[in-house]
Amino acid sequence: MSLLEWGKKEVEIASKRERENNPEDKWDYGVACYESALKAFESLLEDGHSGMSIAITKSILNRLIEGKSLTHIEDTEDVWNKCYRGNGDNKTTYQCKRMSSLFKDVYDDGKVVYKDINRYYCINKNDPNISWHNGFIGNIYNEMFPLTMPYMPSNKADLIVCDELLTDPKNGDFDTIAVLYIQRAHGERVEVNRYFKEGDTSFIEISKDEYEERAAMDKERRKQTETQ
Structure with missing residues (x-):
């Protein structure tokens, strides 16, 4: 045959x-x-x-x-489309013509930040079968591993292992985030262990002790929900 x-x-x-x-x-x-x-x-x-x-x-x-470039992407004027001018954040955002997941933020002071939203994805440590993207966590990731030019995207994405807690049902699905560690595509595990709670406009970093207190509150809330 x-x-x-x-x-x-x-x-x-x-x-x-x-x-x-x-x-x-x-x-x-x-x-x-x-x-x-x-x-x-x-x-x-x-x-x-x-x-x-x-x-x-x-x-x-x-x-x-997968929408990934076949050769290195260079930061030349012809590969970018202007997306929008940020309101109040002093930057202009551009999207790459060669790879739609790649963006460039150009700040008024001259700083340039590149972001590939498919370079990572998040999972919950208790439910690894569901993955998502989170802009706040993505900013932490990009600060740790800045994207530089020329850029050739990896065949595999980095994995960010997180935990999400909800201490008060009025806050929606979650109000506390733990960024535990990053499993790099090449095999290295990078510990992060940073913790955040919901603030008025964004998440606020908290100590591990406060995170554990909020974890106990989340556990108690779940128990009460199960008995209702």
Whole structure:
């Protein structure tokens, strides 16, 4: 059996299972994805790729799908679009034409800060299956690991492990944040252990002792909710 015939057979089996396990109005989406992947696989084989060349092509395709540049990005005027002029924060923000997740803040005093919002993501230490982005935590991350030019985004994002507490239900989903550590894409673990509570306009840094007091309040609130 040729590699193409093998691929067709695998897609046939997967599509059949998709039809059997989903309602009629739902399985067509999954089947369409399998068929699209088969087209890409067939195209690679038609181009004569195998072994190392198909692995290289796959890595290139993955970066294109993820919106990551294939070569280093230089800070030249032609790669930026002006997004907006900040109100009261004395800066102008630009978005990169080559990579939509990359931004540049140019402050009136000449300072320049680059941010790639896909360079990191956050998870809760108690629920690692749910990830999110947080601008406040992102600023802490960017201060620790400033992005410089020329820039070549990594294939993997850094992971920021956090904890969120809610001491008062009127504050919404959470009112306390702990930034515990950062798992770098290359394997290094960087301890942070900084703690914050909600203030009038932003989060305010607090001591570990105060954080632990608020953690006890959160635990008590959860107990009361469970008994209601």
